[in-house]
Amino acid sequence: MPNHLLHHQLTNTSWRCPEKEAVIAVDRSISYQELEERSNQLASVLMRAGVQKGDRVGIFLPKSIESLISLFAILKNGSTYVPIDPRLPSGRIEYILQNCDIACxxxxxxxxxxxxxxxxxxxxLKKVILTDWDGDENEKPEGHPQFIPWTSIRDEDGQRNPGPDIADVNPAYILYTSGSTGTPKGVAISHLNSLTFVNMAAEYFGIDTPDRLASFAPLHFDLSIFDIFTAVRQGASIVLVPEFYSxxxxxxAEYIDKQRVTVWNSVSSVLIMLVDMGKLEKCGFETLRLIHFSGDILPPRYLRELKSHMKNADFYNIYGQTEANSSMCYHIGAVPPGDHWKIPIGKPFPNFEVFAVNEDGRKIxxxxxxxxLYVKSSTVAVGYWNDGERTKERFTSNPLDPADASRCYKTGDIVKLDDKGNFVFVGRKDSMVKSRGYRIELNEIEIILNGHPLVRQAVAVAAPDEKIGHLVVGFASLVEGESLSEIDLLRYCQDRLPKYMVPESIHFLKRLPTTSSGKVDRKAMEKEALEG
Structure with missing residues (x-):
């Protein structure tokens, strides 16, 4: 049977273990056979609606059984799925819809x-499939799109995939991340890019049919790729974690224990929250065998506490970017004493080449x-959707070998080597930081702050925080003679930025400090933010 596309993994698993639970939600579950048949039916609905090979289809749903059926149906139709966070400000949603020309x-x-x-x-919007509308015209939502009821899938054949044959280099999905120009970047990932990682991860971490992988990350976050596709490839179960549990x-904590989760994958801040407020001593976590964390710093004291409660689990610090997927990991054994140990990001996974180049252009x-740091692998993304300039800037040829035609991803991360050959993260080359697992481009926040009519000049800085990675703090000076409250400026940001990008606080200064060259002195404000 074919095996070179992401949705082939579902078809093959549905033949191998049809009755196995594929997706488990709080109140119901669905088997692999059902997931295969429902996604085949929805793929037929998409095809009849005129959605063609290569079209982009938006998934505007919280993670659910329906959203996973949708994901596989879109892939089976030869289309590209685009998960969109419903909590984004309307301006961002509109940008995404326009940027990738959503067909449905x-x-x-x-x-x-x-x-x-x-x-x-x-x-x-051209066409919208509604998961909670049965076609009753009296209950049809208001609006101009062509509305298609979810119940129409009942009329379709679920036994075969109706979609066209496509090449593995075709985009499977587009994930939108923070951008330095004030607009999100759509990272286009091909079937080959994703499946290269999925195949490696399944083998490397020994994922197997009895496993139950917690799916905590939303679909628009790249951590979801491991949870969903690695489980489906191996015939394991995906345990959906309700969003409000965060x-x-x-x-x-009780849900992880009750659902007998064996594999957990999240940003570090979630684990910190569990230690601080989860009353872990009340849970056994006997089935938990793998814990992956990424995105933020996990202080050693939290790691020790987690290991004391999750005694059967192996802990891995995972490093990667949306543009190249996870490329390195560090397996954590004994935690050294003290609170100043910086956990390495480790060594590259099999079939990944990772190297760092100094300012002289030489490999460290x-x-x-x-x-x-540069990443060279067939996991390196197609590029940024509809943005050739930024694609050319970050997806490059091998800087160490001009004759090498392979593409590399230039991460912008500064790293160093430790005495055991592990890479250790030092910081960002530009102003992008991570907070609560999300990538945040400080310049993007500054664009919004400086867009307020009463603001003369504003900057955003990041102060290290052991629980969430970084706290973002704004500094602003106002137009002469004008007044503006911190609350009003924060509300202005809330209307234009995702929640995780809104500054924790904004300080008003008569004038922003400058260096001797006349540039804004960011280090002075970083120091002030750090001090309080």
């Missing part, structure tokens, strides 16, 4: 209502040397 959206009535109310009149750590090879 899969959503619920309540979620869609928010978008339709705020979209520009000249941006019309604010109820005790319930989250000795402990303590620093350089910018």
């Amino acid at each position: 959206m899969i959503s619920s009535s309540a979620t869609l209502k928010k978008v339709l109310a705020d979209l520009s009149d000249d941006l019309a 604010t109820f750590p005790i319930r989250l 090879s000795s402990p303590g040397q620093e350089g910018e």
Whole structure:
């Protein structure tokens, strides 16, 4: 049977273990046979609606059984899935819809209502499949798109995939991340890019049919790729974690234990929250065998606490970017004493070549040397959707070998080597930081701050925080004679930025400090933010 596309993994597994639970939600589950058949049916609905090979289809749903059916149906139709966070400001949603020219959206009535109310009149959604509408004209939502009821899948043949044959270099999905120009970047990932990582990860971490992988990350976050596709490839079960559990750590800990989760994958800040407020001593975590964390610093004291409660688990610090997927890991054994140990990001996975280049263009090879990290692998993304300039800037030829035609991803991360050959993260070459697992481009926040009519000049800086990675703090000076409250400026940001990018606080200064060259003195404000 074919095995070179992401959705082939589902088809093959549905033949191998049809009755096995594929996706487990709080109140119900679906088998691999059902997931295969429902996604075949929805792929037929997409095809009948005129969605063609290569078209982009938006998934505008919280993670659910329906959203995973949608994901595989889109792939089977030869299309590209684009997960969109319903909590984004309307301006960002509108940008994504325009940037990748969404041909069809899969959503619920309540979620869609928010978008339709705020979209520009000249941006019309063409087709929308509604998961909670049965076709009753009396209950049809208001709006201009062609609405298609989810129940129409019942009329389709679920026994075969109706979609066209496509090459593995075709984009499977587009994930939008923070961009330095004030607009998100759509990272286009091909079937080959993704499946190269999935195949490696399944083998490297020994994922197998009895495993139950917790799926905590939302679909628009690249951590979801491991949870979903590695499980499907191996016939393991995907345990969907309700989004609101992220604010109820005790319930989250109990859910992990009750659902007999064997593999956990999240940003570090979630684990920190579990230690602080999850009452871990009440749970056994006997089935938990693998814990992956990434995105933020995990202080040693939290790691020790986690290991004391999750005694059967191996802990891995995972390093990667959306543009190249996870490329390195560090397996954590005994945690050294003290609180100043910086966990290495480790060594490259099999079939990955990772190297760092110093300012002289030479590869670093000795402990303590620093350089910018490059990733060379067939996991390196197609590029940024509809953005050739930024693609050319970050997806490059091999800087160490001009004759090498392979593409590399220039990460912008500065790293060094330790005495055991592990890479250790030093910092960002530019102003991008991580907070709560999200990548944040400080310049993007500054664009919003400086867009306020009463702001004369503003900057955003990041102060290290052991729990969430970084706290983002704004500094602003106002137009002469004008006044503006911190609350009003924060609300201005909330209307234009995702929640995780809104500054924790904003300080007003008569004038922003400058260096002797007249440039804004960011280090002075970073120091002030750090001090409080």
